[in-house]
Amino acid sequence: MPQKSHEQAALHHEEAAKHHRTAAKHASEGNHEKAAHHAQAAHGHHQKAKDHANKASEKYAEKAGTMKNEGNKREMQEEGSNRN
Numbered sequence: 001m002p003q004k005s006h007e008q009a010a011l012h013h014e015e016a017a018k019h020h021r022t023a024a025k026h027a028s029e030g031n032h033e034k035a036a037h038h039a040q041a042a043h044g045h046h047q048k049a050k051d052h053a054n055k056a057s058e059k060y061a062e063k064a065g066t067m068k069n070e071g072n073k074r075e076m077q078e079e080g081s082n083r084n
Contacts, residue, residue, distance in 0.1 A: 012049035
């Protein structure tokens, strides 16, 4: 599942970059209204990318926590079997 979130984040970063380049082009041509529009679109894509990256991080943390819990259970079981 984290892979899908990473892929989505990458796509939104690419879209943001396209909008930034377009905004720069319009700004250099003096069309500041269009530049502002593309800058806002870029910001939106950055936010979406950040959201997907956070989802991936949460999934890793959940998986790490699950793995840690499983490791702790095994340790406790091993300690219990060593006592017998």
